[in-house]
Amino acid sequence: MQNDVMQNDVMQNDVLPTLSIFIEPKLLKVLKSNVWNEEPIASKLVVDNIPYKIGITYRGDLTRKFRKKSYRIDFGEYNEIFEGRELHLNAEYCDPSLIRNKLSFDFFKDIGGISPECKHIFVAINGSPMGIYLQLESVDDLFLHKRKLPYGPIFYASNHHANFSLLTPKHKPKPSLLSGYERKLGNDEDNLDLEMFICKVNTIPRGDFGKEIIRYMDVKKYLLWLCGVICTQNYDAFTHNYTLYRNGETGLYEMIPWDYDATWGRDCNGGIMEYDYVPIKGYNTLTARLLDVKEIRQQYRLLLEEILETSFTTAALESRITNLHKQLRPYLSVDPYKKKSIDMFDNEPDLILRFISDRNSYLWSHLKDLT
Known part of the structure; x- marks a missing residue:
């Protein structure tokens, strides 16, 4: 779709970047025939009348079953214009506001964390509008380089087994300590290190946990990430x-947020999630063990108090x-997938702001749980 198609509805300075993707009909049929195929389909991306050769696949887990698909764009090599080898195009299909992911990543930066760069775009395939998408930076070696972070292994938490436990969420033994993780960067030795870390999280004696865990992870950065998740x-x-990164200089694990559309008062299906659904102490084995240590729990409280006073307010x-x-x-x-829900879209800012107000009050009232 060319930008002039949008001019009747949008002022020039408000026009979203348009990514036009062209796929041969027979290859498009191949793409649609298997949503789980990870082999990139040869295609072409045109932006500002400049063509780029790309490979394209669907991305995500549950999202592959939605009418509006999310995509991964593979350039095959570093692309200077897009400052990366790949892009993620998120459909944000279940988010009526279409802004929760970006709002979350910007919020993490506000509180001193790191998160992927992202921006809204408009996507068309073979001339047909696919709608509004969120273009997301990949978390990889280039992500580290841009932020002047030391090279180190990166693992994507690809499913709910990545809970820092020896058991699955259904309380069954995991088939592997690496179950739930997909290595994005690193080698087999890094796999062994992650296995050791998960083992340590579960086996360090309670009395030694506070002084031992700091040998394996950056506790302050984890608590900052926890504040972002809780808010x-x-x-x-x-x-x-989330994405798990082990800093190449410190050797300590750090957390990077990923996929935050089910936030700010809505769940992964787009339904209302009440402001008090997630407790102030959160979930998972690692969080529970950290907050079991009084000094760490107090550190978390101080960080959260500051954020509730400054960044997490209406x-x-x-x-x-x-x-x-x-x-x-x-x-x-x-947007062919959203044009029938404009009324809901228009109500979303008030819903999000109401959530922030209610969630802020709820967290203030439960700071006592961190004493």
């Missing part, structure tokens, strides 16, 4: 929606929410 209320983040976030909504609003009518 945005990403229920799945404790077992799934005053701090209202303009950002309003601006994102305003930017996307003209595109709802040309």
Whole structure:
């Protein structure tokens, strides 16, 4: 789709970047025939009338079954324009606001964490509009290089087995300590190191945990990540929606957020998630063991108090929410998967702001649980 198609509805300075993807009909049929295929399909990406050879696959887990698909774009080599070898195009299909992922990643940066760069775009395939998407930076070696972070192994938490436990969420023994993880960067020795870390999380004696765990992970950065998860209320983040990075200089594990559309008052199916659904102490074995240590629990409380006073307030976030909504609003009518839900989209800013207000009050009232 060319930008001039949008001009009737959108002022020039509000136009989203358009990514036009062209796939031969027979290859498009191959792509659609198996949503779980990970082999990139040869295609072409055109942006600002400049063509790029790419491979394309679907991405995600449950999202592959949705009508509006998410995609992974593979350039095959480093692309200077896009500053990466690959892109993730998230459909945000179950998020009526289409902004929760971006709002979350920006929030993590506000509180001093790191997260992928992202921006909203408009996607067309073979001239047909696919709608509004979120273009996401890949968490890989280039991600580290851009942030001047030391090279180190990266693992994607690919399913709910990545809960830092010896058992699955259904309380059955895991087939492997690496169950739930997909290595993005590193080697077999890094696999062994991650297995050792998970083992240590589960076997260090209670009295020694506080002084021993700091040899394996950056506790302060984990607590900062925990604050972000607790405020945005990403229920799945404790077992799934994160990337694990081991700093090449310190040798310590750090957490990077990933997939935050089920946040700010809605769940992974787009339903309402009440503001008090996730407790202030969160979930998973690692979080429980950390917060069992008084000194760490107090450190978490101090970090959370500061965030509740400054970054996680309606005053701090209202303009950002309003601006994102305003930017996307003209595109709802040309998004074939969202044009029938414009009324719901228009109600989302108030819903998100109400969640922030209620969640903030709830967390303040439960700070006593961290004494």
